[in-house]
Amino acid sequence: MARLIYRLHDLRAFRRERVMRDRNNPLDIYGDRELIERFRFSRVELLELINDLSPQLQHATDRNGALSPTLQVLISLRFYASGSFQNTFADMVNVSRSTACRAIRRV
Template sequence: VIRARLDILSCPDDCLCERYRFSAQSIIYLDNILRPYITHVTHRGHALSSLHIICIALRFFANGSFLYNIGDAEHVSKATVCRAVRNVTVALKRLLYSFVVFPGHRPTRFIKEGFHKIAGFPGVIGCIDGTHIPIIAPSVNEGDYVNRKSFHSINVQ
């Protein structure tokens, strides 16, 4: 069954941010940098575009739901969602060191000394920040998910 594909970028930005957690401009940027790594070379006429592959993966990353649910929402199979998530993840991993870097303007020794002066921790060269993502209260071990601000959440780094 060949289904008509939705023109994703025709949706308003608030809709895109709700579904994919990115604006149209950001999705276009991701498409430009990831396209060479995720485009399928096929002779079939109805292959998913790189834009659709990225949006399927973004919806999975944004939602964290089951592959079936993402597939139903995007009108593709569970296997297609699985391949899209894997291909985009591998492509992002290939570009990791282009975007995630330690500040290169200061030698590691100075960074370690700075952290030691601030908090007395020896050998520290960086920190990871975290945030609490609100969740619906689980039925099992409900009290374990209540944070210091008295709402249910999961701590994510």
């Protein structure tokens, strides 16, 4: 019995640790001209849109590193503006493709 408990303890030690990615905010990175090129909106228009949509997109908790409403809106706008694959702009803000897909669906 003690041997079984010891083995279970060893198996738990081999679990992978969760990796929380550093997500950059594109509003902080890009200038006004670059924002218009990438998202088809100016900084002021983006902030207004984000403020309007934030109550519906805000998660109840920040558990599991939930995406902020800002990133959800920017991911969606990038998809709508470029019409490219989700991988392209998911890499831009360092999220997975499935997370980008869920953000687009929510927005």
